[in-house]
């Protein structure tokens with residue numbers, strides 16, 4: 001696994017001096033980041049090229065009846081139940097993972113990738129990236145990408161900012177790391193602990209061709225989300241929709257200018 005071999009871990013934590021209370025963020029050198037970025041395959045390059053400077057993708061172009069289910073904040077205790085529901089339904093999804101969760105649950109992430117799902121970077125400490133220095137932003141992104149690589153052998157090409165909070169610096173750091181910034185157009189608000197019925201209603205009523213649907217597989221009790229997943233899939237299939245990972249969705253149905261934005265989205269998780 002050549003890419004893995006190019007990533008080495010130093011003992012220096014570039015964010016520690018400015019954020020002493022945080023867990024240590026593993027450091028990855030600029031040379032290692034550049035070496036990993038040079039390993040982009042054709043699909044990776046196609047995906048990265050879909051983004052434009054200073055924007056996030058909120059949804060795909062809407063030309064095909066496909067949507068992407070996305071799950072943030074894992075891997076965690078409820079992730080295996082989400083994976084089981086997706087497997088039973090035969091649906092691929094995309095997981096935006098937190099570095100600390102990957103470090104604690106590398107086997108869960110490996111199982112996620114082995115099941116055919118896509119993985120994206122959701123930072124190391126899940127902080128509002130717009131409150132951090134550029135150096136801290138870079139550390140949050142590259143350390144998480146490195147941890148994903150260690151756990152799975154996959155160089156992720158997707159990034160989602162915690163809380164949907166972005167600014168030009170955050171988007172530039174993602175771009176430098178060869179990551180496509182992806183937010184969403186349908187927020188199930190599952191972090192507010194609604195019932196499964198409410199999560200299903202929100203997802204199914206708001207989804208349209210090309211939608212990227214936000215849910216969470218960690219960061220709180222996700223029993224309602226777990227219960228909602230098979231019902232969302234069944235209801236959207238009944239309306240004629242199929243499911244794709246975020247990468248496959250946007251490659252097969254490229255977003256237009258109206259589907260991208262430099263703005264933050266607002267959510268609490």
Ligand SMILES: [Zn+2]
Nearest residue numbers: 072073162269
């Ligand atoms: Zn999150």
